[in-house]
Amino acid sequence: xxxxxxxxxxxxxxxxxxxxxxxxxxxxxxxxxxxxxxxxxxxxxxxxxxxxxxxxxxxxxxxxxxxxxxxxxxxxxxxxxxxxxxxxxxxxxx
Amino acid sequence: xxxxxxxxxxxxxxxxxxxxxxxxxxxxxxxxxxxxxxxxxxxxxxxxxxxxxxxxxxxxxxxxxxxxxxxxxxxxxxxxxxxxxxxxxxxxxxxxxxxxxxxxxxxxxxxxxxxxxxxxxxxxxxxxxxxxxxxxxx
Numbered sequence: 312x313x314x315x316x317x318x319x320x321x322x323x324x325x326x327x328x329x330x331x332x333x334x335x336x337x338x339x340x341x342x343x344x345x346x347x348x349x350x351x352x353x354x355x356x357x358x359x360x361x362x363x364x365x366x367x368x369x370x371x372x373x374x375x376x377x378x379x380x381x382x383x384x385x386x387x388x389x390x391x392x393x394x395x396x397x398x399x400x401x402x403x404x405x
Numbered sequence: 406x407x408x409x410x411x412x413x414x415x416x417x418x419x420x421x422x423x424x425x426x427x428x429x430x431x432x433x434x435x436x437x438x439x440x441x442x443x444x445x446x447x448x449x450x451x452x453x454x455x456x457x458x459x460x461x462x463x464x465x466x467x468x469x470x471x472x473x474x475x476x477x478x479x480x481x482x483x484x485x486x487x488x489x490x491x492x493x494x495x496x497x498x499x500x501x502x503x504x505x506x507x508x509x510x511x512x513x514x515x516x517x518x519x520x521x522x523x524x525x526x527x528x529x530x531x532x533x534x535x536x537x538x539x540x541x542x543x
Contacts, residue, residue: 359440366434366450388434 358395363388421484425491428455440464454510458498462539485511485524496528497536504532 365387372383436448440461447458459465488495488508495507506526513520516527527533 357440358442359438360442362435362437362439364435364437366436367432369430369432371430 356396356398358393360394361392363390363392365389421487425487425493428488428493428495429453429491431455453492454494454496456496456498458501459536460500462499462536466540481507482520482522482524485522489524499532499536499539502532503528504536 366389368386368388370384370386373381375381431450433451435450437444438446438448443461445459445461445464447460449456449458485507489511492509494510496503497505497507504527506528508524511524511526513523513526516525517523519527
C-alpha cells in the first residue's frame with residue numbers, strides 16, 4: 312500500500328517536472344525570438360532612426376508596493392530618435 | 406510535442422502576456438523605422454489593430470535562424486489566440502500589401518487548412534511566401 316502511494320507520487324512529480332521543463336522551453340523560445348527582433352532594432356554598426364507620429368500610449372492604473380494606487384496616464388509621443396552604433400574590437404584597444 | 410520550427414507559447418507565459426499588454430497600451434499613432442536613411446518598417450496603430458508594414462524584410466533576418474521569425478509567427482496558434490482574447494489584431498504587410506493577419510479580426514477561410522487556427526489568416530500566399538523567403542537565413 313505504502314509503496315503504491317510512493318510510486319504514484321513519483322509519477323506525479325515526474326509529470327510536473329516534465330510540464331515545468333516544457334514551459335521553460337516555450338518561454339525561452341519566445342525570449343529568443345523577441346531577443347532576435349530587439350537585437351535587430353537596436354542594431355550593430357549601423358544607424359537607425361525611429362520617427363514617432365502622434366503615438367498614443369495608455370498607461371493603465373495599477374497598484375504599487377504596499378497597496379499604493381498608481382494613477383493611469385495617456386502619453387503622446389512625437390519626434391525622432393536616432394541611434395548610431397559602432398563595433399570596436401576590444402582586443403585591439405588593449 | 407514541441408517542434409523546432411513552430412513558435413509555441415504557453416497560456417500563462419509571462420513574456421507573451423507582457424508583449425500583448427504592451428501592444429494593448431498603444432492606442433494610435435505611427436512609428437517609422439529607418440536604417441541607413443532607408444525605410445525598413447512602418448507600424449500603424451489604430452483601434453486595437455497594429456499593422457506592421459515591412460519595407461525591407463531582409464533587415465529583420467536572423468543569420469543563425471534556419472526557420473525565420475516570420476515562419477514561427479505564422480504558425481503560432483497560441484499567440485494568435487492570445488491576441489484574440491485581448492481583442493487585438495496584428496496585421497503584417499510586405500511593401501504595403503497585406504500578407505497575414507493574426508488575432509481578433511482574422512477570419513480565415515481556406516488558410517485555416519494550413520494554419521489550423523481561427524486566429525491566423527493568410528491574406529496573400531504570394532506575399533507570405535516572399536516574406537518567408539526574405540526572413541530565412543541564407
